[in-house]
Amino acid sequence: MPKHIVRLLILIAVVAIVAFSAKKFLVPGSFYQYGHYRGNAVAEVASKVPKLQGSASCQSCHKEAYAVWTGGIHRKATKDGAIQGVVIKNGVNCEVCHTGPAGNHPSKEAMPLSIEDRVTTITHKHIDHPADIPGRNLMLSPSDMRNLCLNCHDKLEARPAMQRQIAVENHGGAEPCTSCHNPHSPRINFADLPRPPVDPITGKALPVIAVKAGNAAAGKSVAAACAACHGNTGMSINPAWPNLAGQHADYLYNSLKGFKSGTRKNDTMSGMAAGLSDADMRNVSAYFSKSSCGATGGDKAKAELGKAKAAEAGCAACHNAGGLRGTGPAGISASQAWPNLAGQNAAYLTVALNSFKDDSRNHAVMSSVANALSDSDIDNLSAYFASVSCK
Amino acid sequence: MNKLPSEEKVTTHHTKLEEEAGTLSRRDFLGFLGKGAACAGAFIGAGAAIGAVEAETGKHAFQQNDAQYEEAVNNPPQIPGYNWNDHQWAMGVDTTRCIGCLRCMEACKMENSVQMDANHHRTWVERYVYLEGSNTALVDSQTDPKNIENAGSETKFRFDDRYRHVKVDKAFFVAKLCNQCEHPSCVQVCPTGATFKSKDGPVLIDTTYCIGCQYCVQACPYGARSFNESRGTAEKCNWCYHRITKGLNPACVEVCPTGSRIFGDRNDPESPVSLFIRNNHVQVLKPEMGNAPNVFYKGTDKEVV
Numbered sequence: 113m114p115k116h117i118v119r120l121l122i123l124i125a126v127v128a129i130v131a132f133s134a135k136k137f138l139v140p141g142s143f144y145q146y147g148h149y150r151g152n153a154v155a156e157v158a159s160k161v162p163k164l165q166g167s168a169s170c171q172s173c174h175k176e177a178y179a180v181w182t183g184g185i186h187r188k189a190t191k192d193g194a195i196q197g198v199v200i201k202n203g204v205n206c207e208v209c210h211t212g213p214a215g216n217h218p219s220k221e222a223m224p225l226s227i228e229d230r231v232t233t234i235t236h237k238h239i240d241h242p243a244d245i246p247g248r249n250l251m252l253s254p255s256d257m258r259n260l261c262l263n264c265h266d267k268l269e270a271r272p273a274m275q276r277q278i279a280v281e282n283h284g285g286a287e288p289c290t291s292c293h294n295p296h297s298p299r300i301n302f303a304d305l306p307r308p309p310v311d312p313i314t315g316k317a318l319p320v321i322a323v324k325a326g327n328a329a330a331g332k333s334v335a336a337a338c339a340a341c342h343g344n345t346g347m348s349i350n351p352a353w354p355n356l357a358g359q360h361a362d363y364l365y366n367s368l369k370g371f372k373s374g375t376r377k378n379d380t381m382s383g384m385a386a387g388l389s390d391a392d393m394r395n396v397s398a399y400f401s402k403s404s405c406g407a408t409g410g411d412k413a414k415a416e417l418g419k420a421k422a423a424e425a426g427c428a429a430c431h432n433a434g435g436l437r438g439t440g441p442a443g444i445s446a447s448q449a450w451p452n453l454a455g456q457n458a459a460y461l462t463v464a465l466n467s468f469k470d471d472s473r474n475h476a477v478m479s480s481v482a483n484a485l486s487d488s489d490i491d492n493l494s495a496y497f498a499s500v501s502c503k
Numbered sequence: 504m505n506k507l508p509s510e511e512k513v514t515t516h517h518t519k520l521e522e523e524a525g526t527l528s529r530r531d532f533l534g535f536l537g538k539g540a541a542c543a544g545a546f547i548g549a550g551a552a553i554g555a556v557e558a559e560t561g562k563h564a565f566q567q568n569d570a571q572y573e574e575a576v577n578n579p580p581q582i583p584g585y586n587w588n589d590h591q592w593a594m595g596v597d598t599t600r601c602i603g604c605l606r607c608m609e610a611c612k613m614e615n616s617v618q619m620d621a622n623h624h625r626t627w628v629e630r631y632v633y634l635e636g637s638n639t640a641l642v643d644s645q646t647d648p649k650n651i652e653n654a655g656s657e658t659k660f661r662f663d664d665r666y667r668h669v670k671v672d673k674a675f676f677v678a679k680l681c682n683q684c685e686h687p688s689c690v691q692v693c694p695t696g697a698t699f700k701s702k703d704g705p706v707l708i709d710t711t712y713c714i715g716c717q718y719c720v721q722a723c724p725y726g727a728r729s730f731n732e733s734r735g736t737a738e739k740c741n742w743c744y745h746r747i748t749k750g751l752n753p754a755c756v757e758v759c760p761t762g763s764r765i766f767g768d769r770n771d772p773e774s775p776v777s778l779f780i781r782n783n784h785v786q787v788l789k790p791e792m793g794n795a796p797n798v799f800y801k802g803t804d805k806e807v808v
Contacts, residue, residue: 146575147567149699153709154580154587160745163614164754204760208606259659264604264760269666270630270674275602275761279667 167206177296181206184297209260209295261289281480300429326361326391331399334392337384338400346400351459358405358455358502362448364397376473405502410458410495418496421489425481427453431497443500455502461494565690565700575702585748592704592742592797594756595765595779596678599802603628603676605645605660607755607764614743614754619658621645623729625740626680626755630662631806635670640806677807678764680755681706681727681740682788682796689719689728689739698737704797705744710736724792742766 145151171178181187186204267277292300335344338356342348346357356364370376371385372393385393410418422428422442431445431453443454453461467473468482469490485493563572579587611626612619624645631640643650645660653663666674687706690698697712698719713736720728720737731738743753747766751757756766767774772781776799779785785799789808800807 143696144571145578146571146580146702147564147696147699149696150709150712151574151580153699153712154701154707155582156709156711157707157741157744158580158582158585158748162743162746162749162751164610164746164757166751166757205758207610208758208760259655259661263606263661264602266661266664267667268603268662268664269671270632270662270676271602272599272675274600 164207170206170210178206180294181296184294185299186295186297204264258289261293261295283480326365326394326396326398328395328398328402331392331395331397334388334396335399338396341380342400345403347406348457348460351457352463353457354460354464355405355456356400357403359401359452360445360448360450361394361397361401363445363451364400365393366449368393368397405455410498412499414492414495415499416496418492418494421485421492422496425485425489425493427481427493430477441501443497443502452502453497454500456497458494458498461497462490465490465494564702565686567700579702582748584750587701587703589770590703590747591769592683592747593767593769593776593780594680594683594742594753594798595776595783595785595801596798597763597765597779597783597801598675598677598807600761600763601628601676601678602761602763603630603662604760605662606758606760607678608645608660610754610758611740614746617738618731618733621651621654621657621660623731623738625729625738626678628662629677629679629807630674631677631804632666632674633672634666635672637672640804642806673804675802675804677800677803678755679725679727680798681723681742682725682794682798683740683742684797685795686793688722688724688792688794689737692718692722694718698739701744705741705747706739707741707744708737708739710734713737724789724794725796 140150140152142151142153143149146154167178167181262278262280265276265278267279271277289295335346338346341350341353342356346359347355367376368381368385368388369390371378371381372388374382388396428442430447430450432442441454443456444452464473465482465485468475468478469485471479482490563569564575567575576588605628608624608627611617612624615625617623617625627644627646629642629644631642633640643662645651645654645662649665650661650663651657654661662676683705685700687698687700690700690706693699694716695712695714697709697714698706699709700706715730715735715737717730717737719739720730728737728739730736743751743755746753752766753764756764765775765779767776767779769777769780771777779801780799783801785801786803787796787799788803789796
């Protein structure tokens, strides 16, 4: 055989041997085991540790928040918890909103402590070193919270009608959703509005510094200064000024505080409030809240129209003793911090609504409500609430 | 028929060669070759067709030969407490329930460490809007600049309310993800065997073998694959294979607040997805592609692809 042919054959043989041994050593044994891929890769993909833990795992530490959630409407995806025979395990799971912390939340392995210790430690960290805790993106700031609610509840054309949707500009204005709604159980409980601050870990209401109730008897002497305009018993001499008789004490106190600090603007009232101590404001509020009120009356025809408008505008959501779906007397507010409207002067109510409308008085919810009202609506509503009995 | 001069010349030359070769003319030889090729092609085609049929019956995974199938049955991957022969996973998407909250997308990113911006995703949501009198849909997703502006950040996902003040005939959201096809185009084109069809359904990625050529990204007819620049590998949904092999739901299903995403084992006739497919009229996306997807949609439109 010619020499060059032999050389060629040897070269081919060497290349073949190198190629086959390379394949033998470089291709892992599990390649081609189940197909044209590395068989071991299947178990490797499956071995990753899941991050989302499910609501049940939250329960072990966050018992109170879990209980609130379990009792609320966010627990259910549908009214009966089922869709066409398919049972939905949970509705809005913890990790729907708390996606941030779920991924790197302290795990049992990372924190070998008893459950009680663990809760204390986490709580402690939240309070003292909020920047240190993993998953600090827990939505604690009101603006985040608001976006979080709107992710699901913003009014969008493409959303199915069964989803509860909110056109924010006609709902709460710039007020944080959590002022009224507990995100773990969002149906409003009107008995505890506005909501007290909540511990982010346990979901428990934080202890509110007990406010000393004002002394009505001591308030009587302070009230002498008010009598010139608001009358001795809180029934104003001018219908454009509010009656104070029978008004919620907390509301009166907050108003006075607002006038003193300048968050509410009225030259006369600011001057009056400037001279009052905190105790004075408490006492005089208690005094007027205890005095007896009376319906001031309003135009009957307008009142009828106003009654219909009140139902439509949703006034009852707050200014009704029973709350949104309650059956309490109209015009008596569910919260001590909100004003009663029943029996108030019609002229004053008109002034108040207009001041919300032109933003000379600031309140996110009231401004958004008032902006949707026409002048005649305001007239009618004022007449209606003036004619409602305040007893 | 008059022969052209050049043709005449060729023929003459040909005849001369034929005489030299003796027995087989070149024309005959080429003809023989052609027939042989056709026959071989037919055999290969038939073989492929048989393979496809077997894959459809759920026996062989995509591009798996008999020996490999036997191995898969008798010697399944070592996953604690899990045997891939017992399951055939599938997903349902009920678009009539989807509220477009995009929590699925966020949960998926958390669970699978996907890049956090709106343009990288394993699953996403599209909005289809038919304006009054229009026969075609306006489509947008979280990647739309207006939606990003509304969300306030590239890493937060939310649809804006641009259609609130216009008349809309019909509008709905559709959640999209990898269809985990029976005949996955992406697997077919992968040059390194880095992506493959597992026996229990999901199409998985072996990131150690992925060279980042992105051929699979191009091949997917559903646009379900993307490229993860930080890892340098292809990125796709695998139905959270690490979760479903531990008895958990995929992350997106776990966080879907309205039950729009349904997941389960088709081998179990009472699993959520079996019930969903049995009780609803479902369809798959782009059936004409022949990919045989495993994500079943309820309530989609002709515009949804």
